[in-house]
Amino acid sequence: MATIDDVAKAAGVSVSTVSYVLSGKRPISAPTRARVERAIEKLGYRPHAGARALASARTNVIALMAPLRVGVNVPVIMQFVAGVVTRARDFDHDVLLLTQDDVSGLDRVTGGSMVDALVMMDIEADDPRVPLVAAAKQPTVLIGLPQDPEGLSCVDLDFEAAGRLAVRHLAGAGHTDVALIGSPPEVLRRHTSYAERLMRGLRSQAKSSGVAVKVEACDSSPSGAAAAVDALLATAPDTTGIIVHNEGALPHVLSRLAERGIVVGTDISVVAVCPTDVALSQRIPMTSIDLPAEDIGKVAVDMVMARLEGEQPSETRLLAPVLTERESSASGPAAAAAG
Amino acid sequence: MATIDDVAKAAGVSVSTVSYVLSGKRPISAPTRARVERAIEKLGYRPHAGARALASARTNVIALMAPLRVGVNVPVIMQFVAGVVTRARDFDHDVLLLTQDDVSGLDRVTGGSMVDALVMMDIEADDPRVPLVAAAKQPTVLIGLPQDPEGLSCVDLDFEAAGRLAVRHLAGAGHTDVALIGSPPEVLRRHTSYAERLMRGLRSQAKSSGVAVKVEACDSSPSGAAAAVDALLATAPDTTGIIVHNEGALPHVLSRLAERGIVVGTDISVVAVCPTDVALSQRIPMTSIDLPAEDIGKVAVDMVMARLEGEQPSETRLLAPVLTERESSASGPAAAAAG
DNA sequence: CTTGATCGTCGAAGCGTTTCAACACGCTAA
DNA sequence: TTAGCGTGTTGAAACGCTTCGACGATCAAG
Numbered sequence: 001m002a003t004i005d006d007v008a009k010a011a012g013v014s015v016s017t018v019s020y021v022l023s024g025k026r027p028i029s030a031p032t033r034a035r036v037e038r039a040i041e042k043l044g045y046r047p048h049a050g051a052r053a054l055a056s057a058r059t060n061v062i063a064l065m066a067p068l069r070v071g072v073n074v075p076v077i078m079q080f081v082a083g084v085v086t087r088a089r090d091f092d093h094d095v096l097l098l099t100q101d102d103v104s105g106l107d108r109v110t111g112g113s114m115v116d117a118l119v120m121m122d123i124e125a126d127d128p129r130v131p132l133v134a135a136a137k138q139p140t141v142l143i144g145l146p147q148d149p150e151g152l153s154c155v156d157l158d159f160e161a162a163g164r165l166a167v168r169h170l171a172g173a174g175h176t177d178v179a180l181i182g183s184p185p186e187v188l189r190r191h192t193s194y195a196e197r198l199m200r201g202l203r204s205q206a207k208s209s210g211v212a213v214k215v216e217a218c219d220s221s222p223s224g225a226a227a228a229v230d231a232l233l234a235t236a237p238d239t240t241g242i243i244v245h246n247e248g249a250l251p252h253v254l255s256r257l258a259e260r261g262i263v264v265g266t267d268i269s270v271v272a273v274c275p276t277d278v279a280l281s282q283r284i285p286m287t288s289i290d291l292p293a294e295d296i297g298k299v300a301v302d303m304v305m306a307r308l309e310g311e312q313p314s315e316t317r318l319l320a321p322v323l324t325e326r327e328s329s330a331s332g333p334a335a336a337a338a339g
Numbered sequence: 340m341a342t343i344d345d346v347a348k349a350a351g352v353s354v355s356t357v358s359y360v361l362s363g364k365r366p367i368s369a370p371t372r373a374r375v376e377r378a379i380e381k382l383g384y385r386p387h388a389g390a391r392a393l394a395s396a397r398t399n400v401i402a403l404m405a406p407l408r409v410g411v412n413v414p415v416i417m418q419f420v421a422g423v424v425t426r427a428r429d430f431d432h433d434v435l436l437l438t439q440d441d442v443s444g445l446d447r448v449t450g451g452s453m454v455d456a457l458v459m460m461d462i463e464a465d466d467p468r469v470p471l472v473a474a475a476k477q478p479t480v481l482i483g484l485p486q487d488p489e490g491l492s493c494v495d496l497d498f499e500a501a502g503r504l505a506v507r508h509l510a511g512a513g514h515t516d517v518a519l520i521g522s523p524p525e526v527l528r529r530h531t532s533y534a535e536r537l538m539r540g541l542r543s544q545a546k547s548s549g550v551a552v553k554v555e556a557c558d559s560s561p562s563g564a565a566a567a568v569d570a571l572l573a574t575a576p577d578t579t580g581i582i583v584h585n586e587g588a589l590p591h592v593l594s595r596l597a598e599r600g601i602v603v604g605t606d607i608s609v610v611a612v613c614p615t616d617v618a619l620s621q622r623i624p625m626t627s628i629d630l631p632a633e634d635i636g637k638v639a640v641d642m643v644m645a646r647l648e649g650e651q652p653s654e655t656r657l658l659a660p661v662l663t664e665r666e667s668s669a670s671g672p673a674a675a676a677a678g
Numbered sequence: 679c680t681t682g683a684t685c686g687t688c689g690a691a692g693c694g695t696t697t698c699a700a701c702a703c704g705c706t707a708a
Numbered sequence: 709t710t711a712g713c714g715t716g717t718t719g720a721a722a723c724g725c726t727t728c729g730a731c732g733a734t735c736a737a738g
Contacts, residue, residue, distance in 0.1 A: 342693095342694055342695090343694065343695065344694080354694090354695080354696095355696080355697075355698095358695070358696060358697080359696095359697095362696080362697095364696090364697085365697095386694080386695070387693085387694050387695070389693085389694080389695090390693070390694035390695040390696090391694080391695055391696080392695090393693090393694080393695070393696090394694075394695040394696040394697080395695075395696055395697085396696095
């Protein structure tokens with residue numbers, strides 16, 4: 001491999017000049033720049049990343065810690081990851097991928113100066129990784145909200161607002177009895193805060209809109225979804241509006257409703273909280289509140305880069321939910337009675 | 340951050356001694372080793388990755404190029420990735436994630452010595468990336484088979500054997516008219532070779548088993564799957580055995596069959612080619628040929644590491660397919676007539 | 679003309695490791 | 709006694725880059 005020395009020699013300049021041509025940190029005259037660039041081109045020169053990292057204390061790599069276990073959220077996770085990776089490239093950074101359970105990896109990459117910054121997904125309320133990265137010299141942004149962010153930046157969908165929005169939509173359409181089919185019990189047990197935030201919004205809006213609300217946890221398997229539907233219709237038979245916040249269970253919930261002869265969009269309205277492409281690939285196009293996973297990933301990178309540049313203070317950004325009406329929701333009994 | 344100098348000073352030895360304690364490349368007496376280790380512990384010392392890479396020409400990072408676009412294969416991709424990342428850790432390596440379309444990333448990471456080796460997924464028959472990595476100084480392994488591997492290592496499921504196995508299973512159960520519901524047209528157009536290999540195996544076994552075989556491409560959407568089922572049953576109404584090689588379409592294929600009053604496992608046998616967890620999360624547990632994505636990812640890492648260590652020659656490894664009988668397949672007309 | 683800026687370039691000192699050659703030491707074998 | 713050897717340790721030279729301070733030129737202002 002050619003080194004910066006070879007380039008300098010070939011161009012008849014000093015190595016520092018080559019370096020400045022590359023970094024643009026000092027003015028270089030047009031002819032000199034041209035000679036250097038020609039030499040770089042001719043030699044196929046690529047700066048050695050390690051040498052650069054050593055000299056500049058910058059690696060141009062960010063770490064992304066993602067849950068790679070197979071499970072319900074796989075498509076969502078991929079979208080986060082895709083958002084992070086593509087946006088990182090816009091800042092001329094690459095992405096080092098860590099798995100969620102590799103907690104010691106945090107020490108390894110921060111302590112060893114392998115990365116300039118970190119993004120961590122799937123934050124739990126009392127996440128053991130948070131104090132670790134809070135102590136690191138690299139800035140971090142969390143996707144999700146821990147109980148105590150310890151001066152770290154966070155970004156997420158505003159699930160509380162999403163809960164309110166979903167209920168408002170159903171109540172506005174005349175539904176008086178609504179229900180949530182939510183995350184699997186193990187997710188709730190892990191206290192991934194989004195489930196709780198969604199419920200909080202749901203309940204508060206239900207109260208002020210005067211609608212009844214029932215909550216049903218739901219395993220993502222076909223049988224789990226069927227059980228949740230059955231339990232719901234047994235205990236709250238007047239339910240005409242359902243909010244589903246569980247991508248994995250969504251198709252099975254719809255199947256079960258169909259099996260029971262219930263026509264979604266007519267007999268019952270369903271609002272899904274999920275990425276748009278998931279909403280569109282169901283048996284009918286679902287009314288949904290978008291979970292803009294890719295955008296969140298991008299925002300996370302924007303935030304972490306901002307902290308890397310200037311000395312921005314940490315901040316928490318909650319993205320406003322957007323509801324798109326499609327074929328799975330319609331007017332409920334109150335509106336029908338009125339109309 | 341503490342440096343190796345600090346450690347050396349604290350332990351009262353030279354830096355080279357500290358280095359040798361860390362790498363184990365030279366014998367160090369027990370007491371000295373203990374003093375050094377105590378100093379490392381006390382100072383919280385972590386070797387600087389960049390400095391290490393510069394001095395040793397090893398980064399302990401491998402690149403993984405994965406297709407991050409959203410689409411049918413998302414769960415499979417995640418399993419590959421998970422396999423690669425976890426196995427890489429076993430070799431004390433981290434993973435740098437590149438997206439499929441970032442072709443220039445190959446140059447960046449190889450030329451800049453950011454990684455020791457590469458793994459590339461989703462290889463197409465005439466993949467433009469193959470010559471690039473073939474020219475790189477780092478070893479590469481491909482997941483999938485290009486037309487011309489150019490001395491690179493490859494690993495994949497033996498799809499041709501899988502095709503044969505599926506037909507043999509159905510033919511053995513007495514089915515005389517079988518069909519393949521395959522990949523979306525765009526995948527076929529990209530010449531991702533697995534689709535073609537599966538078909539080759541299918542056809543050769545059909546011939547020797549004396550069964551008729553019909554092939555139907557299939558979009559992964561609900562409507563695409565329905566159309567494929569309808570087309571199949573219109574043009575080959577005697578079909579009693581179906582092989583589905585399309586994770587995304589699988590649930591919709593089953594739905595459509597159910598809508599048409601066809602009972603899977605009784606009227607028609609279905610064999611899926613997909614990861615086990617996908618096979619198990621359908622409306623009934625599917626007889627399937629496992630796509631061991633995680634294993635393939637692990638094997639890929641094993642192979643690339645082997646090439647990194649010794650001077651292994653390149654090789655191609657095709658994993659033998661395994662068929663597991665579950666509830667979606669049963670005896671066909673010939674067997675029924677005989678029994 | 680001087681005096682200062684400004685501009686473009688250069689030399690050299692790091693950055694934190696690894697690793698090679700060399701050396702001190704205590705042994706064994708001659 | 710000494711040559712020779714293995715063991716454990718060291719010093720110093722890379723590794724390839726960034727960046728600081730300095731320096732010669734050029735040019736405007738006084």
